[in-house]
Amino acid sequence: MQKYVDDAGMSGKFYIDSAGIGPWHVGQLPDKRMRRHGAKRGYSIDHIARQFDARHDFSDFDYIVAMDDENYRDICSKAHCDAERRKVIRMADYFIRYRERTSVPDPYYGDGEDFELALDLIEDGCSGILDKLNTRDIEVNSK
Secondary structure: OOOHHHHHOHHOOOOOOEEOOOOOOOOOOOOHHHHHHHHHOOOOOOOOOOOOOHHHHHHHOOOOOEEEEEHHHHHHOOOHHHHHHHHHHHHHHHHHOOOOOOOOOOOOOOOOOHHHHHHHHHHHHHHHHHHHHHOOOOOOOOO
């Protein structure tokens, strides 16, 4: 998403971060296969993993994008009120080219094709989200 925002000349309007639901990889770089496949597409995927923190993330972010329904339900269950729950959106709801897909599958136990598919879906969803932000179908709050 950061690359899409940067390419659109909108970097100053957004703060984008990534977090996992569980503590499994906290403090580590992303999977080397994802870094390798992302690099082929011009992405530098080098952030250090952190765990979703409901106390801070619901107050620090306007939107929290879930990759699949399980993560969506898990994040929503951590919300303290309806306003926080409304911040949680599904990546699949913004797919443009892959409308038949319902989630971004975790490629961890797969092969290179699974990482490529995950990136295809993420790119599609990021394009859709940015389109919605540009048409104001999603409201952006400046901090």
